[in-house]
Amino acid sequence: MPELPEVEVTRLGLAAQLVGRPVSGMAVRTPTLRYPLPPELGSTLSGRRLSTIARRGKYLLFEFDDGHLLIHLGMTGSLQLVAPDSPPRKHDHVDIAFGAKVLRFHDPRRFGALLWIAGDPAEHPLLAHLGLEPLSHGFSADALATALAGRRTAVKPAIMDASIVVGVGNIYASESLHRAGIDPRTPAGRISRQRLARLVPAIKATLRAAIRAGGSSVRDYVGSDGRVGNFQLRHRVYGRADEPCRTCGAIIRMLRQGNRSTYYCPRCQH
């Protein structure tokens, strides 16, 4: 599943190529993905100039002068830029042409979404309930303290809850808690302000490191020759049960929280 870093890498790559260009056409090969595509989307977009590409959680927001095209990659979606004469492959469902550059949406499992939002995207039902944006200035120790106040759930599932903070997937949650020295089982509402002031930059640093590494998940880092790439090798704790902590040498442990694997160092995290 594409995680926040992949979506951010996609956003940066597409924005550099497409911002300022008008939409010159659209081809829909599959009318229903997670939701039916708006039938008038092609005529809505035609001639409109892309002013910016924003992101909220894992949603991309292509901003035009009077509305936004929302794109979500779902479980298996991806976006790429192709030449106008590039023949579509299987699962290439939608093309949006920006002159000589065509944005192509590919999604084998079809859980992705393309929607037009005429009003304020922050009020759209898919976005309105989303929590703090971890790479924004608004994601601070104060804001996280407010969001976690009174919560008895463990901090690891709490920071993975998109209504609290968006885009902290399972790998990033374990890695961030190790960086911050916090036991993943600690009740979320009981973490001191001092520790939250370590957790916030730890989450930002973990996500930024993933963005720098190309934003790929572990699966995507297995190259065509089957070798595992660098990002997994650099994990502090994730996937490293029974191996020594790179910080203190203690043995990394694994436990299950909410049916997800959590990795932590019993000496660094308490």
Ligand SMILES: [Zn+2]
């Ligand atoms: Zn350690």
